Amino acid sequence: MSAPHITPDIEDIEDIEDIEDIEDTAGTKEADALPAEAAGRYLEHIGRADEFAAIDLVLGLLEEGVDAERLLLELIAPAQRRVGELWAANEWSVAREHGATAVSERAVAAIAARVRPEPTRGRLTVACTDGEYHALPTRLLAEVLRLRGWRIDFLGASVPGPHLITHLHQSGPDAVALGCALATRLPRAHATLAACQAVGVPVIAGGAGFGADGRHARLLGADAWAPTADVAADRLERGDLTGPPRPADAPAHLADEEYTHLTRRRTELLPRAMEALARVYPPMAAYDLHQLDATAADLGHLLDFLATALYVDDAPVFTGFVGWTRAVLAARGVPAQALAVGLRVFHDELRDFPRARHMLDQGIEAAPVPGTDQET
Structure with a gap:
């Protein structure tokens, strides 16, 4: 059998990296377990691109007392990881994967609209690095931080560095949370990190693009790195943004x-x-x-x-x-x-x-x- 082309289209590559990055946002939160059948039902709904059924499910769980952060990190994020696995195994098409992701984005928005705590902490800017077009993992991080009491400016996908810096001058946040799902965006992420720090705003990095252990975040001089959304929230709450010495020059x-x-x-x-x-x-x-x-x-x-x-x-x-x-x-x-x-x-x-x-x-x-x- 001849190959139609050597590797998958870049959109597919980004989708699977996006899914893996969502896994990287999911930590463990102490609470009662989700209903055993919830994960299967949610995956079924998003697999059919059934937006209303998926939203009804998550809002129903909220009404039953399930914590909103749990829903984000222990229901939606793992389901999206499973979507990625099904796509990689050629069991789901790109169209079905895209539909599922779109429904999950709507489910996240529904949770955000229903649970709206008053800000009790400072202000954070949350953005995807320039060239990163898949925003769901970073959106999950933004919502976890918002639930923890931060005022959030979520700027979405692929934010050009100069425009991000303009926003920082206008809004004066305490820190930037920068998401990078795909490693090929790292050179641009490096430029963004340096630009943010040059105007006095520290950066916490996250996402699969920075490496499973954060080694690329450290190399590029991030003030902090977090493997999961809840760990990022904990570090920001502690003011734990003292990273390694920032390299004065480009890596040797x-x-x-x-x-x-x-x-x-x-x-x-x-x-x-x-x-x-x-x-x-x-x-x-x-x-x-x-x-x-x-x-x-x-x-x-x-x-x-x-x-x-x-x-x-x-x-x-x-x-x-x-x-x-x-x-x-x-x-x-x-x-x-x-x-x-x-x-x-x-x-x-x-x-x-x-x-x-x-x-x-x-x-x-x-x-x-x-x-x-x-x-x-």
Whole structure:
């Protein structure tokens, strides 16, 4: 079976990263357990894109005395994680996943409209980093903080750095909570962090893009990092925004300029990679225009993750994406050969990029071709 393209569309990639990031907002809150059947019923409702049934369910639970924060972190967030798993396993379509996410957004809004505590703390700005278009995880964080008594300015998806700084000057918040679900947004997140701190506003970072252990948040100089929404709320309540010493300059590993040169050469590399791929991957001869366009876009995604791995000097950013992509493609019957060949093409093209080539070697190991001695 020939592959329609090498990797999933970037919208799908962002969706699954978004789902994983939602999992990262869910902590443990002491309270009585949710009704045993609630999770299954909620997933069923959002799987049918039944907005009214989902909202009736969450509001009914509120009326029964279930804590609003629990509903956000222990009902809606885990359900969205399950949606991501079903999409990755090719059991749900992108359309069904999108419908479910849209309903969850409405359910969050319904909870926010019903439970409206008076602010008793300071003011926070909550935003997604520039280029991050999936806002549900950060919205969940905003609502948890609002329930904890903060006055919240939620700015939504993909907030350009200069516009965020203008907002900070106008509103004077105590801190910024910055969400980043997709690692490829980290260079922009870094610029936003530095800009916020330059005007005297500390930043607490969160989201899968900053790493499961927050290592990228620390590298880029965030004042704090939190793995879950409730932990973020606890740290803000304590005023625990004393992070590591902020780097005065760019990270030292960027001195080799591999990241800079790779991003500048992206436009040049893609057509050359397409030509090389066509020579060594025979199924491309039968591709129609749509498939060719999709393949070019997918090669671009690989380059973007590679560039980000160079930026933070962390090969697992790239190899993790490669491994995840391989699993998603396998669920769709797409041969691993297409992915491995694409990685080898980039390896051959980037002769003067030792760090990138080393990461590509590791990526190739994460995407072995079946039937070869590379496969484990």
